Amino acid sequence: MKIFLVGMMGSGKSTLAKMISKVLSIPYLDMDEEIEARENKTIKEIFEKNGESYFRDLESSLLKSLVKQPDSVVVATGGGIVLRPDNRELLKKETTIYLKVSPQELKKRVSTDNRPLLSNNIDNIFTIYDERINLYELFESVDITYLNEWEAVAIILQKVDYKKNLCIDSSFQKIHIEAGSLKNIPKNAIVFTSEKVDSLYGEFFTNKKLVFPNGEEVKDIVYVTKAWEYLLENNVTRKDLLCGVGGGTITDFTGFVGSTYKRGMNFIFYPTTLLGQIDAAIGGKNGIDFKKYKNVIGTINLPNEVIIDPITTLSLDDIRFREGLIEGFKISLISGGEFYTFFKDHLYDLLNRNLDTLTWFIKRSVEEKLRIVQQDFKDTGLRSYLNLGHSLGHAFEAVTGIAHGLSVGWGLYQELMYSKNKKHIDDRTLYDIISILDVLLPSSIKNIKVEKNALMNYLSNDKKMEGSNIIKLPLLKEPGEVIIKEIDYHELVNTLF
Ligand SMILES: NC(=O)c1ccc[n+]([C@@H]2O[C@H](COP(=O)([O-])OP(=O)(O)OC[C@H]3O[C@@H](n4cnc5c(N)ncnc54)[C@H](O)[C@@H]3O)[C@@H](O)[C@H]2O)c1
Ligand SMILES: Nc1ncnc2c1ncn2[C@@H]1O[C@H](COP(=O)(O)OP(=O)(O)O)[C@@H](O)[C@H]1O
Numbered sequence: 001m002k003i004f005l006v007g008m009m010g011s012g013k014s015t016l017a018k019m020i021s022k023v024l025s026i027p028y029l030d031m032d033e034e035i036e037a038r039e040n041k042t043i044k045e046i047f048e049k050n051g052e053s054y055f056r057d058l059e060s061s062l063l064k065s066l067v068k069q070p071d072s073v074v075v076a077t078g079g080g081i082v083l084r085p086d087n088r089e090l091l092k093k094e095t096t097i098y099l100k101v102s103p104q105e106l107k108k109r110v111s112t113d114n115r116p117l118l119s120n121n122i123d124n125i126f127t128i129y130d131e132r133i134n135l136y137e138l139f140e141s142v143d144i145t146y147l148n149e150w151e152a153v154a155i156i157l158q159k160v161d162y163k164k165n166l167c168i169d170s171s172f173q174k175i176h177i178e179a180g181s182l183k184n185i186p187k188n189a190i191v192f193t194s195e196k197v198d199s200l201y202g203e204f205f206t207n208k209k210l211v212f213p214n215g216e217e218v219k220d221i222v223y224v225t226k227a228w229e230y231l232l233e234n235n236v237t238r239k240d241l242l243c244g245v246g247g248g249t250i251t252d253f254t255g256f257v258g259s260t261y262k263r264g265m266n267f268i269f270y271p272t273t274l275l276g277q278i279d280a281a282i283g284g285k286n287g288i289d290f291k292k293y294k295n296v297i298g299t300i301n302l303p304n305e306v307i308i309d310p311i312t313t314l315s316l317d318d319i320r321f322r323e324g325l326i327e328g329f330k331i332s333l334i335s336g337g338e339f340y341t342f343f344k345d346h347l348y349d350l351l352n353r354n355l356d357t358l359t360w361f362i363k364r365s366v367e368e369k370l371r372i373v374q375q376d377f378k379d380t381g382l383r384s385y386l387n388l389g390h391s392l393g394h395a396f397e398a399v400t401g402i403a404h405g406l407s408v409g410w411g412l413y414q415e416l417m418y419s420k421n422k423k424h425i426d427d428r429t430l431y432d433i434i435s436i437l438d439v440l441l442p443s444s445i446k447n448i449k450v451e452k453n454a455l456m457n458y459l460s461n462d463k464k465m466e467g468s469n470i471i472k473l474p475l476l477k478e479p480g481e482v483i484i485k486e487i488d489y490h491e492l493v494n495t496l497f
């Protein structure tokens with residue numbers, strides 16, 4: 001696969017080409033850097049000593065050689081590559097993406113050091129923009145003016161024909177993983193999504209959509225009522241299709257509305273966070289928060305299908321991305337074996353968002369969660385293994401307001417220490433696990449001091465308590481071996497704090 005990035009100076013061609021190269025595991029080439037290396041001069045020196053026309057000749061000759069190359073590469077072109085018709089003809093035959101950025105934003109970003117066309121006056125950028133805009137717009141465009149680097153990478157990759165399908169072999173829940181599938185949301189679907197997801201991917205959605213606030217706020221009866229009213233007012237029947245496109249809050253919310261409207265209608269999920277793809281969208285649990293208790297109203301009911309597009313996870317911020325990795329790490333601890341080894345061996349490829357590694361991680365996480373859920377769909381026993389890290393994690397989340405996935409990471413850490421105190425896990429195994437958690441969990445989270453009584457208060461109301469002081473706590477003996485211990489939550493908290 002060859003990808004060429006075109007656009008004005010400062011649009012991000014060089015930066016994003018390097019990032020896309022790591023994501024797709026293909027080499028990158030920066031045409032400016034290549035020309036400087038071959039000439040052993042900076043761009044500025046070439047302009048000064050040989051003139052712009054000589055530079056343009058170098059650009060054209062390099063482009064001609066690049067398009068002849070059979071291998072995959074992502075190319076950062078120089079901003080002026082579109083000036084010559086021959087170059088444009090060659091680029092039209094390739095996968096060429098125009099990075100559209102407003103001139104005002106370009107002026108903020110661009111440095112004039114090694115950009116001779118701007119060196120005497122940065123405001124030349126406006127003139128050059130006006131002169132070239134029609135040439136750039138001959139190519140597939142992505143407006144990335146307001147997107148950060150990772151969001152821009154995700155949107156660019158939605159535009160290139162990167163194909164990677166992995167099937168999930170399960171008769172229990174219909175799930176499939178397909179890079180770029182977000183573009184194929186069924187045209188007749190009613191879409192429920194969140195503001196952030198709509199701002200990034202809304203061009204792929206149908207016009208029948210409801211956009212909800214970001215985050216946990218949507219899991220509230222007020223929004224459920226709004227959704228029911230919308231469906232009734234639009235004469236939606238049980239046979240129509242509801243589609244939740246978003247993180248776990250959106251799929252929980254959509255699953256609950258889809259399970260209760262007219263006693264249940266067709267609904268599918270396009271989970272767009274990593275945590276949503278490997279956890280929240282899998283296994284049929286849905287629901288909302290009520291009064292101050294999390295997930296206390298809901299059903300266990302599978303969507304018709306879950307379509308996972310790994311490319312969407314690339315636009316997550318670092319914390320949200322790590323949350324998904326932490327939940328997946330939890331699943332690998334429960335499963336042990338090759339999945340735990342895979343996670344350990346590929347930790348940094350995952351953190352660098354390498355798409356092949358990420359896709360395999362998603363597949364294995366989904367398969368391992370399914371393996372547990374299909375043995376205990378109604379959550380009467382085995383499924384509680386999945387609460388590893390959640391008993392104290394939920395309490396920590398409620399007390400501190402820290403995001404769910406990070407709170408689970410904190411809870412995992414504390415419950416592992418409890419397991420050590422009770423001599424369920426040996427030090428060497430613990431050290432291995434903690435060293436991975438230390439990489440995943442921002443140290444700012446691990447060192448948070450939390451009020452003991454606040455934890456006690458929350459735990460006394462935890463729905464898993466079934467009205468007593470006893471918590472059924474999943475504890476890790478070693479990766480692949482979880483035991484359930486019934487303990488008094490006072491003892492749990494007092495042992496740790
Ligand atoms: N049903 C289950 O089995 C299950 C399991 C685990 C968690 N959950 C629930 O999932 C929720 C947490 O889900 P989450 O971690 O996905 O959080 P989330 O749904 O709040 O999404 C996090 C934020 O990221 C934004 N976002 C979503 N996709 C994005 C993307 N591709 N790029 C950029 N931003 C994006 C969202 O708009 C939101 O602002 C909690 O309510 C938790 O209870 C449910
Ligand atoms: N999406 C983005 N958001 C904010 N800043 C960006 C973004 N992409 C690139 N930048 C910054 O803009 C500047 C120019 O980026 P660069 O990749 O050199 O652009 P180009 O190669 O198109 O001239 C760099 O400082 C880079 O860090």
Ligand SMILES: O=C(O)C1=C[C@@H](OP(=O)(O)O)[C@@H](O)[C@H](O)C1
Binds near residue numbers: 009010013
């Ligand atoms: O727009 C242009 O004509 C140019 C853009 C520069 O590359 P960047 O777009 O990477 O700054 C570089 O090729 C040269 O200064 C000319």
Ligand SMILES: [Mg+2]
Binds near residue numbers: 013014015032076078
């Ligand atoms: Mg550049």
